[in-house]
Amino acid sequence: xxxxxxxxxxxxxxxxxxxxxxxxxxxxxxxxxxxxxxxxxxxxxxxxxxxxxxxxxxxxxxxxxxxxxxxxxxxxxxxxxxxxxxxxxxxxxxxxxxxxxxxxxxxxxxxxxxxxxxxxxxxxxxxxxxxxxxxxxxxxxxxxxxxxxxxxxxxxxxxxxxxxxxxxxxxxxxxxxxxxxxxxxxxxxxxxxxxxxxxxxxxxxxxxxxxxxxxxxxxxxxxxxxxxxxxxxxxxxxxxxxxxxxxxxxxxxxxxxxxxxxxxxxxxxxxxxxxxxxxxxxxxxxxxxxxxxxxxxxxxxxxxxxxxxxxx
Amino acid sequence: xxxxxxxxxxxxxxxxxxxxxxxxxxxxxxxxxxxxxxxxxxxxxxxxxxxxxxxxxxxxxxxxxxxxxxxxxxxxxxxxxxxxxxxxxxxxxxxxxxxxxxxxxxxxxxxxxxxxxxxxxxxxxxxxxxxxxxxxxxxxxxxxxxxxxxxxxxxxxxxxxxxxxxxxxxxxxxxxxxxxxxxxxxxxxxxxxxxxxxxxxxxxxxxxxxxxxxxxxxxxxxxxxxxxxxxxxxxxxxxxxxxxxxxxxxxxxxxxxxxxxxxxxxxxxxxxxxxxxxxxxxxxxxxxxxxxxxxxxxxxxxxxxxxxxxxxxxxxxxxxxxxxxxxxxxxxxxxxxxxxxxxxxxxxxxxxxxxxxxxxxxxxxxxxxxxxxxxxxxxxxxxxxxxxxxxxxxxxxxxxxxxxxxxxxxxxxxxxxxxx
Numbered sequence: 001x002x003x004x005x006x007x008x009x010x011x012x013x014x015x016x017x018x019x020x021x022x023x024x025x026x027x028x029x030x031x032x033x034x035x036x037x038x039x040x041x042x043x044x045x046x047x048x049x050x051x052x053x054x055x056x057x058x059x060x061x062x063x064x065x066x067x068x069x070x071x072x073x074x075x076x077x078x079x080x081x082x083x084x085x086x087x088x089x090x091x092x093x094x095x096x097x098x099x100x101x102x103x104x105x106x107x108x109x110x111x112x113x114x115x116x117x118x119x120x121x122x123x124x125x126x127x128x129x130x131x132x133x134x135x136x137x138x139x140x141x142x143x144x145x146x147x148x149x150x151x152x153x154x155x156x157x158x159x160x161x162x163x164x165x166x167x168x169x170x171x172x173x174x175x176x177x178x179x180x181x182x183x184x185x186x187x188x189x190x191x192x193x194x195x196x197x198x199x200x201x202x203x204x205x206x207x208x209x210x211x212x213x214x215x216x217x218x219x220x221x222x223x224x225x226x227x228x229x230x231x232x233x234x235x236x237x238x239x240x241x242x243x244x245x246x247x248x249x250x251x252x253x254x255x256x257x258x259x260x261x262x263x264x265x266x267x268x269x270x271x272x273x274x275x276x277x278x279x280x281x282x283x284x285x286x287x288x289x290x291x292x293x294x295x296x297x298x299x300x301x302x303x304x305x306x307x308x309x310x311x312x
Numbered sequence: 313x314x315x316x317x318x319x320x321x322x323x324x325x326x327x328x329x330x331x332x333x334x335x336x337x338x339x340x341x342x343x344x345x346x347x348x349x350x351x352x353x354x355x356x357x358x359x360x361x362x363x364x365x366x367x368x369x370x371x372x373x374x375x376x377x378x379x380x381x382x383x384x385x386x387x388x389x390x391x392x393x394x395x396x397x398x399x400x401x402x403x404x405x406x407x408x409x410x411x412x413x414x415x416x417x418x419x420x421x422x423x424x425x426x427x428x429x430x431x432x433x434x435x436x437x438x439x440x441x442x443x444x445x446x447x448x449x450x451x452x453x454x455x456x457x458x459x460x461x462x463x464x465x466x467x468x469x470x471x472x473x474x475x476x477x478x479x480x481x482x483x484x485x486x487x488x489x490x491x492x493x494x495x496x497x498x499x500x501x502x503x504x505x506x507x508x509x510x511x512x513x514x515x516x517x518x519x520x521x522x523x524x525x526x527x528x529x530x531x532x533x534x535x536x537x538x539x540x541x542x543x544x545x546x547x548x549x550x551x552x553x554x555x556x557x558x559x560x561x562x563x564x565x566x567x568x569x570x571x572x573x574x575x576x577x578x579x580x581x582x583x584x585x586x587x588x589x590x591x592x593x594x595x596x597x598x599x600x601x602x603x604x605x606x607x608x609x610x611x612x613x614x615x616x617x618x619x620x621x622x623x624x625x626x627x628x629x630x631x632x633x634x635x636x637x638x639x640x641x642x643x644x645x646x647x648x649x650x651x652x653x654x655x656x657x658x659x660x661x662x663x664x665x666x667x668x669x670x671x672x673x674x675x676x677x678x679x680x681x682x683x684x685x686x687x688x689x690x691x692x693x694x695x696x697x698x699x700x701x702x703x704x705x706x707x708x709x710x711x712x713x714x715x716x717x718x719x720x721x722x723x724x725x726x727x728x729x730x731x732x
Contacts, residue, residue: 001321001382003608004616005313069313201685216688218674221681228680229626236605237598245315246601254598302594309576309597310583 003239005073013073016050020081026280032084033155037129040084041112047083048110056095056180057108063095064108068180068242072187072251076238079191079291082283084156086114086125088295092184093117094134097141097177099170103132116144116162117178120296123150123159135162136177140169154290156283178295183248185295186238186255190231192284192291193259196266197227199281204269214269223265230258247308249301256292263288315608317386324379325386331363332394340655344400345521350478353400357431367405367429374421375429381611388564389604395570403475404428404435408483411500415541415549424481424502436476436505438484438527441469446675448485449494449547453529455486455501463535464488464543466501466509469528474669476525477514479505485546498546502538509533519661563631565604568638571659572600575642578656582645592641599634606630622683625676632666632673639663 005013023043032040047053052074057063064070071092078087090113097115098104107113116124117136127133127146135144147161201224204215214220234254241251263285267274274281292298317325341356342349360366361375369384370376379387399405405428412421427433444451453468466486476482482505489497505512509532514522541549579593610623639660643650650657667673681687 001315001317001608002313002612003315003605004612009313197685201687205687212691213688215681216690218678218690221685221687222674222677224685224687225629225677225680228685229629232623232626233599233602233606233630236609237602239313239609240315240601240605243313243315245605250598250601253594254602302591305594305598306579306590309594310580312576 003236005069005239009069009073012051012070013077016047016052016074016077017080019046019050020077020083023081025081025083026283029082029084029156029283032158037126041129043083044085044112045110048108052078052087053091053110054108055091057104061101062105062108068183068244069239071180071184072238072242075184075187076191076194079188079287080195082156082192082195082287084126086112086127086130088181088184088188089114089125090130093177093181094132096180097134097136097172097174099172106131115141116160117174117181120178120300121181121294124162125160126158127160127162128158133162135164136174137164137169140172141174142166142169152286152290154286156287157290179248181295182252182301183238183241185291186241186248186251189252189255189259189288189291190234190238192288193227193231193234193255193262196259196262196281196284196288197224197231199284200224200227200262200266200269207271220269223269227258227262227265230261234258247301247305249296249304252296252301253298253305256298259288260292315605317382321380321382321386324383325390328365328387328390329394331365332390332396335359335363336394336396340395341397343521343658344398344475345477345517345523347478350400353397354431354434356397357399357401361430366401366431367409370409370425370429374425381614385564385566385607385611389566389569392564392566392570393573400475401428401431401434403437403479404433404481407437408435411540411549411552414552415500417537419537420502420540433481434475434479436473436479436482436525436527438470438473438476438482440472442471445472446672449498451485451487451498453484453486454490455488455499455534457488458533461533461535463533464499464501464539466503466529466532466534469526471526472515472524472669473527474524476505476512476527477522481505482527483540485550488543488546492544495547497544498550499543500540500546500549501534502540503532503534507532507534517661518664519658563627565600565607565631568600568631568634569604571635571638572597575638575645578642578645582647586645586647589641589644592637592644596634596638596641599630599637603627603631603634622679625671625679626684628670629667629673629676629680632663635663635666636660 028039028043051064054063055066055070055074059065075087075092090107093115094107094113095104111131112129113132114124114127114130115134115136116122124133124144128149133144133146134141142164143166144162145165147163150159152159201215204220204224205213207214237246237254238251240246241248266281267285270281273279276282341352344350344353357366364375364377367375368377368379368387372378409425409428412424428435439448441451441453453466453470455464455466458465468486470484473482481502483500483502485498486501487497488499491497503510505527509530511528513526515524515526517523575593575596579589583589610620614620639656642656643660646656682689
């Protein structure tokens with residue numbers, strides 16, 4: 001019984017965190033939102049060198065064959081640093097769904113993959129920059145042709161319609177892949193929530209009104225304490241889901257709720273400055289809103305959880 | 313990283329499960345806050361103790377099993393899963409005993425712990441006073457030195473003393489140095505509730521039962537041997553349990569997991585009639601699971617030598633709010649009969665006290681904000697509230713000192729024990 005990351009896992013986290021901290025990820029995200037994907041794809045390659053893309057790819061096809069614990073550790077950091085790109089699709093969904101070893105090897109190396117999995121993930125993220133685009137159908141995974149782009153509340157999420165191009169697809173473990181994507185999204189949400197809280201705490205310690213730091217008022221303190229408490233109890237569900245102790249949907253619901261509370265409270269304690277696109281808080285406020293409904297809405301996951309509880 | 317129990321932990325779990333299955337009363341005991349229920353609960357404690365299940369984490373010499381933290385959490389899970397009775401000895405074994413182990417003399421340990429373990433002597437906590445609730449350090453009850461008799465003379469009043477209506481002994485803080493400020497000059501006393509000069513007046517709680525009481529002290533003599541820790545050091549002694557490595561200040565998640573499982577059961581029966589309760593059922597289960605897993609993380613950190621610290625406040629807000637939400641959902645499911653006496657209604661009424669006792673959730677949030685997030689402390693009530701006048705030039709038309717928050721320091725909450 002050791003319900004804490006191992007020292008290897010902490011080292012891995014520190015390495016990824018170090019890379020991201022030195023990469024001006026906010027500038028990368030802003031460029032990505034403007035259509036300049038060059039810095040983002042460079043960062044993509046550097047993260048691939050760290051092994052992030054290869055975590056769930058089996059070892060015999062050039063991956064790391066790591067556990068879902070490593071996956072959520074990496075994705076929490078991607079969320080915390082606001083890294084753009086189809087990470088969930090490329091590093092969490094496709095490595096589980098694909099059986100084609102050539103593409104798996106390419107993804108592990110840093111090729112960009114994406115997928116639409118209707119009805120719960122109807123559009124493919126960043127399909128215009130992807131090397132491999134798929135559509136999940138009732139019968140399996142098929143190649144996808146990129147259609148019309150849509151605008152998300154999170155400007156870094158460029159979503160595209162995808163139509164199937166070749167055949168019916170062979171049977172694939174799409175439910176497991178969906179779970180993996182939900183888990184990775186939950187991790188990103190937790191990371192985003194942690195970032196929102198950290199930035200909010202910094203801000204309320206600096207901002208003074210009525211002669212005091214606003215963080216000394218209980219109205220602000222209690223709101224931020226609730227954010228801390230929510231995140232503290234979302235994390236064990238994330239790690240527990242990574243270990244298979246609870247369904248991935250439990251992590252998705254809990255991390256979504258906690259991160260959303262962090263974003264609402266964070267926005268509120270910042271006041272008007274937080275409501276601007278220019279201020280960096282906007283990167284995470286908009287991302288959280290988008291991720292809450294990505295890869296399974298809270299309603300979907302709650303419904304599935306209830307079914308599994310009642311059936312148990 | 314794993315959630316696997318070791319062979320010996322699994323054996324411990326199996327032994328506990330087997331004993332509980334064979335011994336937990338088939339019918340719930342009457343409420344411990346009635347005369348009849350009190351006796352039944354004391355008998356249950358005796359039964360637990362005879363089989364060495366009453367204080368599993370204590371040393372063997374005091375009827376324990378020297379259970380590890382992991383085993384303690386496992387035991388609690390099994391205990392509540394089996395539907396075993398609430399612990400009438402809770403205040404003593406979870407709140408006072410860790411202090412006696414850490415600060416008590418050998419003589420005190422030998423005198424108090426054995427009867428506490430068997431439930432023969434049940435302890436009540438005497439913290440709050442009429443004018444000292446959240447601001448516990450402002451307590452006024454006094455202890456006057458009596459050199460001739462070798463002890464102290466207590467005067468004053470305690471209130472909201474859980475279990476005091478029927479308990480045998482009490483523990484609490486008294487002001488032994490009238491000159492000292494707030495947290496200084498307090499002494500931790502142990503006293504029989506039938507001592508000369510002690511008057512206990514039961515208070516009917518929301519459900520009509522005497523779960524707590526007022527306790528009046530009129531020249532009550534306490535000999536030196538019933539002082540816990542050094543005179544004047546009471547605050548530090550009382551606070552020292554918060555991070556106790558025996559984990560006794562952890563509120564065990566087993567209780568909430570068992571309640572969430574029963575809620576799922578209730579949903580199976582009534583869900584069709586009240587479909588809107590669906591999210592409440594899922595969330596209660598999720599939050600109980602979150603608490604269970606969180607506790608395993610805490611146990612891992614404590615086993616590595618970490619301290620509970622302010623995380624106890626994070627905990628307390630979580631389980632107390634979870635408890636209410638869970639029971640509200642149950643009452644939703646019960647529909648028009650929810651108001652009638654039932655186990656769910658009892659649980660609901662009890663849950664309402666959770667955000668209040670053991671330090672209100674407002675105090676806990678202050679602690680989380682100040683000690684974990686590092687937000688600035690409240691200005692002291694005695695000092696000026698910041699510089700309110702200065703802010704008017706920043707565009708506020710009328711700043712007054714009322715803009716500040718009037719309450720005194722939130723730096724020290726109540727002792728972070730959680731038993732009620």
